[in-house]
Amino acid sequence: MTHPLIEFRNVHKTLGSTYVLRGTNLKIPRGKITTIIGKSGTGKSVFFKHIIGLLTPDAGEIICDGKPMSEMTRAERWEWRGKFSYMFQNMALFDSMTVYDNVALPLDQGTSLSRDEIRTKVHERLQQLDLAGIDHKYPSELSGGMQKRVAMARALVTSPEIILFDEPTTGLDPIRKNAVHSMISEYQNKFGFTVILISHEIPDVFLITQQLCMLDEGKILFQGPPEDIQDVNDPMIHAFITGLTNPQDELTGMGTVTQGKQDYQNAMTRLKDEKSAFSIVVLTLESIDAINENLGHIKGQMILKNFSAAVQQHIRKEDSCSRRGLKQLMIVRQNAGAEDARQFCFRLAKALRKEQITNGAVPELPALNISAGFAEAPLGAAFDDVLANAGSRESTFLEFKIQ
Amino acid sequence: MAPMTTNDNKIGRPLAQPPETLLSRLFEPLGQRVVGLVNNLGAAAIFLIKALVLIFGRKQFRAIVQQINIIGAKTVNIVALVGFFTGMVMGLQLYYTLVKYGSTGVLGSAVALSIIRELGPVLTAIMITARAGSSMTAEIGIQRNSEQIDALFTMRIDPIGYLISPKIAAAIVSFPILTALFDLIGILGGYISGVVLMGVNEGAYFYRIQSSVEMTDINGGFIKSLVFAVIVSTICCYQGYFTHMRKDSYGARSVSFATTSAVVLSCVSILVADYIVTSFLL
Numbered sequence: 001m002t003h004p005l006i007e008f009r010n011v012h013k014t015l016g017s018t019y020v021l022r023g024t025n026l027k028i029p030r031g032k033i034t035t036i037i038g039k040s041g042t043g044k045s046v047f048f049k050h051i052i053g054l055l056t057p058d059a060g061e062i063i064c065d066g067k068p069m070s071e072m073t074r075a076e077r078w079e080w081r082g083k084f085s086y087m088f089q090n091m092a093l094f095d096s097m098t099v100y101d102n103v104a105l106p107l108d109q110g111t112s113l114s115r116d117e118i119r120t121k122v123h124e125r126l127q128q129l130d131l132a133g134i135d136h137k138y139p140s141e142l143s144g145g146m147q148k149r150v151a152m153a154r155a156l157v158t159s160p161e162i163i164l165f166d167e168p169t170t171g172l173d174p175i176r177k178n179a180v181h182s183m184i185s186e187y188q189n190k191f192g193f194t195v196i197l198i199s200h201e202i203p204d205v206f207l208i209t210q211q212l213c214m215l216d217e218g219k220i221l222f223q224g225p226p227e228d229i230q231d232v233n234d235p236m237i238h239a240f241i242t243g244l245t246n247p248q249d250e251l252t253g254m255g256t257v258t259q260g261k262q263d264y265q266n267a268m269t270r271l272k273d274e275k276s277a278f279s280i281v282v283l284t285l286e287s288i289d290a291i292n293e294n295l296g297h298i299k300g301q302m303i304l305k306n307f308s309a310a311v312q313q314h315i316r317k318e319d320s321c322s323r324r325g326l327k328q329l330m331i332v333r334q335n336a337g338a339e340d341a342r343q344f345c346f347r348l349a350k351a352l353r354k355e356q357i358t359n360g361a362v363p364e365l366p367a368l369n370i371s372a373g374f375a376e377a378p379l380g381a382a383f384d385d386v387l388a389n390a391g392s393r394e395s396t397f398l399e400f401k402i403q
Numbered sequence: 404m405a406p407m408t409t410n411d412n413k414i415g416r417p418l419a420q421p422p423e424t425l426l427s428r429l430f431e432p433l434g435q436r437v438v439g440l441v442n443n444l445g446a447a448a449i450f451l452i453k454a455l456v457l458i459f460g461r462k463q464f465r466a467i468v469q470q471i472n473i474i475g476a477k478t479v480n481i482v483a484l485v486g487f488f489t490g491m492v493m494g495l496q497l498y499y500t501l502v503k504y505g506s507t508g509v510l511g512s513a514v515a516l517s518i519i520r521e522l523g524p525v526l527t528a529i530m531i532t533a534r535a536g537s538s539m540t541a542e543i544g545i546q547r548n549s550e551q552i553d554a555l556f557t558m559r560i561d562p563i564g565y566l567i568s569p570k571i572a573a574a575i576v577s578f579p580i581l582t583a584l585f586d587l588i589g590i591l592g593g594y595i596s597g598v599v600l601m602g603v604n605e606g607a608y609f610y611r612i613q614s615s616v617e618m619t620d621i622n623g624g625f626i627k628s629l630v631f632a633v634i635v636s637t638i639c640c641y642q643g644y645f646t647h648m649r650k651d652s653y654g655a656r657s658v659s660f661a662t663t664s665a666v667v668l669s670c671v672s673i674l675v676a677d678y679i680v681t682s683f684l685l
Contacts, residue, residue, distance in 0.1 A: 052557065054556065078559070081557075081559055082559055084557065085557070085558075086554070086557035088550050088553070088554060090549065090550060092549060092550040092551050092553065092554035093551075094546075094551055094554075095545075095549070095551075096542075105558065105560070106558040106559075106560070108462070109462065109558070109560045109565060110558060110559050110560060158558075
């Protein structure tokens, strides 16, 4: 199917005396993560309420799965709302109900499943989210991260097609923030639902999102892949992005994805001017998926943090290191050809110790799998091409097991 | 004429305000209050009708039984205690009044009729308001403030059906039963103070009760208790459900204000409704 899952066509909405949506045009693709960014009070939650059908536009049209919402019958709207789950910013768990009852509620009230079927489904979700054995606890007895996971279990238990996340990481520390992002990304991959996310976590959220939309004054200023937003010339977008962007990735303490690109450009300038060769090395912590699954995402993020710190100890002063993805780091190695980069990878493989990275957290895991790719940058080569070359399996790809 | 931009068109423009005059300054607040009151009454009526209809929804039986436990069963002790002492005081006061006229023999009918017709339904309703009504408002108010009610909406669960209907149904079941309990224990209280302590003839006490109390008195008491059940549960649930719409306060304070309003409004409404229902019954 070619049509987008949700499409806003010139939607206007006034609430009281406030003109909130001023001709919003937006397409939300199916099965992807779409992130909505924008200043507070720019109509993001009003936008969410329109998607779910709690508010209707004053003018314009919302096309849901190819059908205009205004032409939907009551039953069809009800059906449409059944495709959604909504994860609130403050979780909105029922604090007088146990974890089990919280997760079971949408099934108990909204479906005609038997008690046994509900129990099986709830336990399956709790298990998947690493929450087994806490059925009888109340939300207030759980840590913030666990409450988030319970809220996520409740959102996932009805197997929704679309999940709306309203600032899921606000107020969390870098490890937990990254853990929530990695959770959203993992479950989105696993279950294939569509995610619409409101977030202020720039640039962290760029690591998981496939489409970025910037809402300002009720209009969409930007819509496209996150890497493109940096190249937009609009001063408003530029000011917003740079205002929020931390030059360092909070979790790893390394440069951000954008910073990495900048490092490459700087090295390329030096190559042009001083003819000093450089290479890029891409390190991927392959074991992280297994760690996330077995030990939870928080442990996974802690191990990623330790891994980054360990790598940083082995790079030279003139090299620069940045985060490339949820489990990937990139090093721009100055004055180094491909052979030097290869030697560096071997030295790194010998020097890294599993104990140092995991702090003894995963004794059952015999070794940490790390893959490394490297490529020397030819003069004038585009960043993406060199990066693709570094990651290509045929030429320069190494796999280490760190014990 | 300059072309219209999006900001100038009729969609986003707030309505033009008429100029302020002395008359408008005098009558506007009054008008606002009246409109607000009518709005609230209308909203409460719709709220009640919706809740009553949804009582008959699926999976409601278990929730109603749970609420009967909270509103009814857990209020038994306090209703019994208040009923007992009300009966004792009635026995004592009426004894000293009647003894002046040498007609202590009618103590039984005086105690029984005043309790069954008036005090039973009214005091039971006020006690349930104080114990269960206030907690209903606070619970729903907190659920509103912590977005739990919005979460229900997004799960396609009607919050009125899920949260309010069982409470109103449970109140309708519990109020008459607790009123009957209050009546019985009140008469027993009157017996203890009048007969046991003051020495009124035991046979006369019960004979007078039997001869003067008629089924219409008892039915009248039950009708009142049913009316009070609907009023109290609606006011308490409504105040909690619309905690977020309060203009006088926000957050935790709005819950406390809503609870206070619920209790005060319920008590006043019980007495007003008592007068109206009594005037129809007599």
